[in-house]
Amino acid sequence: MAEPSSDAPHGKRRRVNQTATAHTSSTTPGMVNAHHHLYSALARGMPAPRAEPTSFPNMLELVWWRLDAAHTLDSIYWSAKLGALEAVLAGTTCIIDHHESPNAVEGSLDAIQRACREVGVRVRTCYGITDRWADDGALRVKVSPLSTMTKGAIRGLEECEHHLRAGNDAMVGLHAAFTCSNDTIAAASDLAERHRVGVHVHVAEAIDDAAAGSRLQPFARDNWLLVHTVHLDRDLPGIIAHNPRSNMNNGVGYAKPTTRANTVVLGSDGIGSDMAEELRLAYVRLREFDSTALPDTVYGWMDNARTLFPAALKDRVTWRYPQAANPWHAVFTTGMRVERVETNDAVSGTPRTVVDRGTTVLVDEHEVRQKAAEEAKRLHERMENL
Numbered sequence: 001m002a003e004p005s006s007d008a009p010h011g012k013r014r015r016v017n018q019t020a021t022a023h024t025s026s027t028t029p030g031m032v033n034a035h036h037h038l039y040s041a042l043a044r045g046m047p048a049p050r051a052e053p054t055s056f057p058n059m060l061e062l063v064w065w066r067l068d069a070a071h072t073l074d075s076i077y078w079s080a081k082l083g084a085l086e087a088v089l090a091g092t093t094c095i096i097d098h099h100e101s102p103n104a105v106e107g108s109l110d111a112i113q114r115a116c117r118e119v120g121v122r123v124r125t126c127y128g129i130t131d132r133w134a135d136d137g138a139l140r141v142k143v144s145p146l147s148t149m150t151k152g153a154i155r156g157l158e159e160c161e162h163h164l165r166a167g168n169d170a171m172v173g174l175h176a177a178f179t180c181s182n183d184t185i186a187a188a189s190d191l192a193e194r195h196r197v198g199v200h201v202h203v204a205e206a207i208d209d210a211a212a213g214s215r216l217q218p219f220a221r222d223n224w225l226l227v228h229t230v231h232l233d234r235d236l237p238g239i240i241a242h243n244p245r246s247n248m249n250n251g252v253g254y255a256k257p258t259t260r261a262n263t264v265v266l267g268s269d270g271i272g273s274d275m276a277e278e279l280r281l282a283y284v285r286l287r288e289f290d291s292t293a294l295p296d297t298v299y300g301w302m303d304n305a306r307t308l309f310p311a312a313l314k315d316r317v318t319w320r321y322p323q324a325a326n327p328w329h330a331v332f333t334t335g336m337r338v339e340r341v342e343t344n345d346a347v348s349g350t351p352r353t354v355v356d357r358g359t360t361v362l363v364d365e366h367e368v369r370q371k372a373a374e375e376a377k378r379l380h381e382r383m384e385n386l
């Protein structure tokens with residue numbers, strides 16, 4: 001449509017409309033989820049655990065390790081697609097993912113990457129290597145540091161290596177020190193060094209992993225992503241991924257990220273990917289710990305995550321709220337909705353709109369939700385039989 005000239009009869013109305021738009025929306029760069037588990041997007045509605053979990057490792061055993069064992073490549077793909085869809089609808093354009101699926105290891109990182117690209121979200125993947133599955137298929141809740149590397153850990157390491165060798169955006173994943181042997185931690189560290197990437201690892205999330213500091217200290221580097229660090233007993237080099245909602249949900253304690261010298265970034269730990277919401281929660285949890293803290297601190301954590309995943313800086317998120325970029329507004333404005341997301345294609349770099357008028361452009365939101373729900377039903381049935 002041709003623009004009206006300044007003296008056209010509609011000129012005055014147009015100027016009024018422009019002013020109205022400027023006062024009802026604002027833009028920010030893309031949000032980054034620095035620690036996600038896209039495989040958990042289909043977890044909602046899953047079967048209840050067979051017994052009440054009595055500890056953090058027991059909860060992992062009864063809930064999350066049952067879910068990851070039930071995943072197939074199809075369910076991983078649809079879980080990632082739903083997770084990516086919900087991320088971008090919330091203005092999150094870049095995800096650092098930590099994945100585990102012991103019965104569908106090979107090709108899992110490709111499935112996640114493909115699903116994210118189809119939605120228009122960038123992802124940095126890793127496979128979380130662990131020795132908790134013995135070679136006979138038995139689950140071991142705690143692994144001896146001196147045990148030998150399991151076949152499962154070797155397969156996970158090979159999946160990371162395969163994905164890195166293909167030139168994809170990836171890291172080397174470790175589940176956590178308490179489910180890994182020393183040999184496995186060393187092998188992950190070595191692979192990461194060879195590919196000049198960091199290791200993405202859960203660190204002292206609960207008291208049960210309090211030995212993580214001493215176990216990881218000989219290997220940790222500045223480019224490692226240290227997730228949680230709630231019970232970390234020393235300083236380690238690396239970036240801390242703070243996940244306040246998950247920590248509160250699991251009752252593991254507050255990580256006190258402002259008391260450490262490390263760079264801090266924010267993650268959801270698999271509970272969605274609405275990082276504006278995560279940021280607000282991080283702020284009030286921080287205020288509960290330190291009532292002098294200011295919104296700039298949690299905004300700094302999001303800026304750090306964008307530095308870690310710089311593609312987000314070029315993305316534009318249009319919010320249906322006029323002061324979305326103002327920390328003092330954003331931390332107290334609940335339900336701030338995303339109107340539009342413009343990003344660059346992860347492969348070609350071509351600019352494109354991935355969300356418009358609050359829904360996805362590259363994929364049909366309704367169709368993705370429907371197919372993901374069908375896949376979730378099959379996944380939950382498999383969990384019942386595990």
Ligand SMILES: [Zn+2]
Pocket residue numbers: 035036037098202227269270
């Ligand atoms: Zn996690």
